[in-house]
Every structure is written in C-alpha cells, then in structure tokens.
Amino acid sequence: MLANPAHHVFGLTPAELREFVTGLGMPAFRADQILEWVHRHGVADPAQMTNLARRDRETLDRQAVFLSGRTLAHQTATDGVQKLLIQWDEDEPPAGAGDTHERTLPILEPSNLGRPPSDPARQTECVMIPTDSRRTACISSQVGCPVGCRFCASGLGGLDGNLSAGRIVEQVWRLSRLPGVGRITNVVFMGMGEPLTNFDAVKRAIEILSAPWGPNISARKITVSTVGLPKYIERLARELDRPVTLALSLHAPTDDLRRSLIPWSSFTTIAELLDACRLWFEKTGREITLEYTLMREVNDRPEHAEELARLARSMRANVNLIRYNEVAGLPYGRPRGADVRAFQAVLRGAGVSCHIRASRGRDISAACGQLRHEAART
Numbered sequence: 001m002l003a004n005p006a007h008h009v010f011g012l013t014p015a016e017l018r019e020f021v022t023g024l025g026m027p028a029f030r031a032d033q034i035l036e037w038v039h040r041h042g043v044a045d046p047a048q049m050t051n052l053a054r055r056d057r058e059t060l061d062r063q064a065v066f067l068s069g070r071t072l073a074h075q076t077a078t079d080g081v082q083k084l085l086i087q088w089d090e091d092e093p094p095a096g097a098g099d100t101h102e103r104t105l106p107i108l109e110p111s112n113l114g115r116p117p118s119d120p121a122r123q124t125e126c127v128m129i130p131t132d133s134r135r136t137a138c139i140s141s142q143v144g145c146p147v148g149c150r151f152c153a154s155g156l157g158g159l160d161g162n163l164s165a166g167r168i169v170e171q172v173w174r175l176s177r178l179p180g181v182g183r184i185t186n187v188v189f190m191g192m193g194e195p196l197t198n199f200d201a202v203k204r205a206i207e208i209l210s211a212p213w214g215p216n217i218s219a220r221k222i223t224v225s226t227v228g229l230p231k232y233i234e235r236l237a238r239e240l241d242r243p244v245t246l247a248l249s250l251h252a253p254t255d256d257l258r259r260s261l262i263p264w265s266s267f268t269t270i271a272e273l274l275d276a277c278r279l280w281f282e283k284t285g286r287e288i289t290l291e292y293t294l295m296r297e298v299n300d301r302p303e304h305a306e307e308l309a310r311l312a313r314s315m316r317a318n319v320n321l322i323r324y325n326e327v328a329g330l331p332y333g334r335p336r337g338a339d340v341r342a343f344q345a346v347l348r349g350a351g352v353s354c355h356i357r358a359s360r361g362r363d364i365s366a367a368c369g370q371l372r373h374e375a376a377r378t
Contacts, residue, residue, distance in 0.1 A: 009166070012166075024056075086123065135185050137186070139171040188222075189202065206242055229268075247288070290312055290319045318353040
C-alpha cells in the first residue's frame with residue numbers, strides 16, 4: 001500500500017516538503033537533501049540517499065511517495081527516440097477534471113475507478129526525442145483524453161482521469177534515467193490528454209520543472225499544446241509567471257472542417273481561439289505556434305494552405321506542419337511528400353514562418369497514444 005499520494009515528492013515545493021519531513025520528526029534541512037538527491041542526482045530510492053540518517057531513510061520509504069508508477073513497456077526507435085508506457089499505481093487513481101473545464105463543455109468525469117490495476121485506464125505514455133543539442137521529453141497530462149480528435153489514438157477510450165503534478169514531473173525524471181539520455185533540456189505537453197483541462201496540476205508541474213531547486217529546465221523550453229480553450233488560455237497568461245511557449249493544435253483552417261475532426265470545436269470558433277492567442281501574446285510577449293497535422297486529402301489541399309496563411313498572418317504566429325502518423329483502425333492517411341512541400345510553399349509565399357516537423361520514432365509508433373492503443377488491442 002502506498003503512502004498518502006499527497007506526499008508524492010515530485011509534486012512538492014521545498015516549503016511543502018519541509019513541512020512534511022518535520023511532521024515526521026526530521027530536521028527541516030532533510031527536505032533540501034531529498035530534493036537534491038531526486039533532481040540533481042536522479043535518485044528516487046530513499047535507501048540510496050546516503051547522507052540521510054538510516055532511521056529517516058526507513059521512515060521516508062514508508063511515508064513518502066517517490067515513484068508512483070512502473071514501466072510496462074520501453075521501446076527504442078532506430079533514430080534514438082525512446083518511449084515508455086507507464087502503469088500508475090492503483091492507490092493513487094488520477095483525479096477527475098474537477099472545476100477546470102469550461103462551463104460550455106461537457107462534464108469530464110474519470111471512468112477508471114474500480115478497474116483492475118492492469119487496465120489501460122491507468123496507463124499513459126511519454127517519449128524522449130533526442131537531437132544533437134536537445135533531449136526533449138514529450139509528456140502526458142491525463143490518462144486518455146476528453147477531446148476525442150477523430151484522428152488521434154489518445155482519446156479513443158475517452159478520459160480516464162487527470163495526472164497529478166507529481167506524476168507529470170515523474171515522467172520527466174523517468175525519461176532522464178533512460179540509457180544515454182541524461183539531462184532533459186526541453187519539455188512538451190504533447191502526449192496524452194488536454195493540458196488545460198488539468199489546469200492546476202499542469203501549472204504546478206511547470207513551476208516545479210522550471211524551478212532552480214527542481215529539474216531547472218528553462219521555461220522558454222517548455223511548450224504547452226492545447227486544442228484550444230479560450231478562457232483557460234487567458235487564465236494561463238494571467239496566472240503562470242513563466243515564459244512558456246503556447247502551441248495551438250489547429251489542424252484545420254475553417255470551423256466546419258475543424259469540427260469534423262475535433263468534436264470539441266463545437267464549443268468554440270477559430271476566431272475566438274485566435275482572439276485568446278492574441279491576448280496571450282499581449283500579456284506574455286511570446287509568439288504562438290500553430291500546430292497543423294496534415295492528413296492526405298483531408299486538410300492538405302492548396303485551398304487549405306491559403307486559408308491557413310490568412311489566419312496565421314492575422315497574429316504573431318509561426319506554423320508547425322506535422323505529417324500524420326497512421327493509427328490502426330482509423331481511416332486517415334499520411335500525406336504525400338510533394339503535397340507537404342507544396343503546402344509549405346503556399347504559406348512561405350504568403351510571408352508566414354513555417355516549418356515541417358521531422359517525423360521521429362515511426363518504427364515504434366511514437367505518436368501519442370499509439371503504444372497504449374496497440375497494447376490494449378493485443
């Protein structure tokens with residue numbers, strides 16, 4: 001049986017950890033030692049924290065939560081991408097969405113309570129993407145996803161719950177401990193889930209990840225990807241005092257097409273989303289990234305590019321084109337290379353900053369939700 005999930009060390013600030021350890025009869029400075037072991041030395045086993053008294057190590061082992069999940073699968077692609085499927089412990093079921101959804105959206109309730117620990121309802125994925133100069137952690141914020149994009153594997157089973165801040169940060173720690181990885185330099189909330197419907201936990205996780213006493217990842221190298229909740233984009237701009245990057249998962253240049261691909265688009269319009277993104281830029285000075293997943297003969301035609309260029313030019317934004325990764329059982333296809341290049345040419349010809357994201361980890365189905373989806377099918 002786990003200790004109180006509220007004592008998940010990865011989700012605690014120094015002040016909270018000091019209060020916890022002093023409540024257990026330890027000196028307050030133990031908190032600083034624990035955080036140094038976890039975030040500087042990558043040690044999450046109290047028994048290995050050799051500068052702590054033996055009695056304190058034993059107490060922490062009983063009373064604190066360091067790792068609240070276990071790795072079910074670890075895959076490595078030929079291009080160096082590594083992916084984990086994590087099973088979260090039964091004793092700390094992900095919380096429901098609480099009051100973090102927009103009033104106009106359907107109530108988000110977890111459906112995993114009472115399911116066996118081996119059920120996919122307790123599983124999420126995270127991915128480490130290496131380049132010559134970066135080690136990027138692509139992490140999940142929820143178990144499943146409430147948005148239900150027609151083309152995405154993450155939401156095929158709906159929403160099973162939110163991840164706590166501790167579990168979000170734990171994913172980054174786990175990826176940093178994989179062979180050949182070391183320090184994580186960048187974090188993207190582009191895994192399973194819609195980050196803004198788990199607002200409080202995601203905000204806290206960003207604060208911990210970017211803290212000098214934590215992993216100390218530059219906030220400018222942390223990206224929050226959202227399908228678009230105008231009120232919560234505005235709230236993030238007001239409440240988060242960190243210069244993170246905001247990425248809007250647009251995927252279509254018109255409301256009709258977007259609603260056919262993203263059911264939640266029925267609750268807002270592209271115009272409302274772009275207004276919220278303009279407010280984000282006004283408050284933060286940070287340019288928006290418009291993410292656009294190209295699907296063959298669905299949203300990759302020249303007329304789509306022309307309309308997207310018009311939207312992008314109406315605000316301070318750059319466009320990130322993503323070639324679709326096929327998902328078993330879904331009818332969408334990967335775009336042709338010539339069509340992708342032609343799409344980019346239209347945007348650049350209109351003066352829009354536009355890049356084609358490199359496809360990574362295709363031989364291990366590295367797109368979000370695919371490993372969990374395939375594991376559930378077997």
